[in-house]
Amino acid sequence: MVGLTGGIGSGKSAAGARLAELGAVVIDADRIAREVVAPGTEGLAEIVEAFSDRVLDADGALDRAALGAMVFSDEAARRRLEAITHPRVRARTAELAAAAPADAIVVNDVPLLVEVGLAPTYHLVVVVQTAVPIRLARLARHRGMDRAEAERRIAAQADDARRRAAADVVLTNDAGLAELHTEVDALWHERLLPYAANLRERRAVRPPRVELATADPAWPQQYARLAARIRHAVAPADPRIDHVGSTAVPGLAAKDVIDIQLAVPTLADADGPLAERLAAAGFPRLPGEWWDSPRPAGSGRWEKRLHGSADPARPVNLHIRAVDSPGWRYALLLRDHLRADPGRRAAYLLLRRELAASAPESTTYATATDPCFDEELLRAEVWAAQTGWRP
Known part of the structure; x- marks a missing residue:
């Protein structure tokens, strides 16, 4: 069980996609978060009750931008939202993890892994780290997010130092996708595959020489x-x-x-x-x-x-x-x-x-x-x- 995280705009999802290509079972917490508040769900009904129907679009679906504008600058509102969504995301994540093959490397892609204290629940925590100016440029280019909103989103999450403290592995994603893939490939072959094999065999690493x-x-x-x-x-x-x-x-x-x-x-x-x-x-x-x-x-x-x-x-x-x-x-x-x-x-x-x-x-x-x-x-x-x- 691998926890994968990184700040908004860091390229965490790109790292998760590469791990999936290599054979990991990737569970995307963002995707699950959308599922548990889809139209007709109890999760969406609770959100409307807590934040009013101003968070709905014309089709009755959740307007994530409107909701985000409400909660990212209001810690109490954000915690109220998390109390609705996080238990549902955790339950669905557990179902998907349990359904994975016994020998699978399961990667849980969780944006707020550090913020909600999930790091100790994984065998390994991988953090994708990218310089803030690069993240701001990516958010503007790929999501059309204005600078002020992007800065608010970044400020609402854990900073790089806090993520590094929780990280067993830090992948640096400043240079581009090819370099990130090289880092992910090395992690997969040199650490994750042998780690998974050792877990299955209940085998511990013993360095033979003293240095x-x-x-x-x-x-x-x-x-x-x-x-x-x-x-x-x-x-x-x-x-x-x-x-x-x-x-x-x-x-x-x-x-x-x-x-x-x-x-x-x-x-x-x-x-x-x-x-x-x-x-x-x-x-x-x-x-x-x-x-x-x-x-x-x-x-x-x-x-x-x-x-x-x-x-x-x-x-x-x-x-x-x-x-x-x-x-x-x-x-x-x-x-x-x-x-x-x-x-x-x-x-x-x-x-x-x-x-x-x-x-x-x-x-x-x-x-x-x-x-x-x-x-x-x-x-x-x-x-x-x-x-x-x-x-």
Whole structure:
């Protein structure tokens, strides 16, 4: 399930059309929005009741331009309209998605995906982004919209920064249709097709080699999107979810893998329905037994469950640990200690770089970092005692 969005005039529909040519099942929210307010529908009757028959044309159909002029400059009126149309659009969208083949890549083309908070409901969100002057020119050329009305429409939607925050993929559509098609084709073949195959096989992406990447300021935002999907997948439960590991420490070079910790009352709660819901949301369980190395050594295993990501472009380690267990506590302690102490952060990074160079294979690297981890945890415990830190 892919959410596709973009501001008015961005070319979102052109991207959706290309995805349909490639084989996606595209569900157009705008088309559905017109269907649910067609003449004779309950939706149209409610709109007339709310806004008067001034929103009807001479044939008794909805005059979308007249209605738009009423609502795009009036937030209360827009919300009243959305309360009528959005539930109907969602219901019809769900029907069409359920009717798609089991192995389909379903693309939901939703203009207001970000505004109404739908991003966590998709495996991937794709945003088509175009510079505002180009959008204004397109709206004038293709829709005959005057500049003032086009600017009002653009201002009524989320801005580019808000859309980018929700986007797993940004397609830039400033150059023209040929360039946009090239971007869409690459997305389809390099990400969507393998992602769909991984979902069907409940297969997670595991990078085989350790390569420390320069700290990426986008890591926290990527974590936030992933955590929102996880939270949506496990609702109505509301577990504690944390960004842990090196990508959770600002300025620290790290493997480009987002580490997430999900707390459960007991590990038994991590099995069964929870594991399947996470897998369906794009976070399959990794086979085998997983545990954290005990501190001190020889004190038994700290068991956990480990899930990964089916998205080939965004590796994830999803650690499921019992709340208040030692492994859960230490993941939070080391993160907060390194966040608080720039000097220790630099020393820790230096040692990690040396270990990564000498043991690049992931499993070897994990074993080799144990002494490094032990030493830093001792320092972290001292810091916790001095500061009164609690998880």
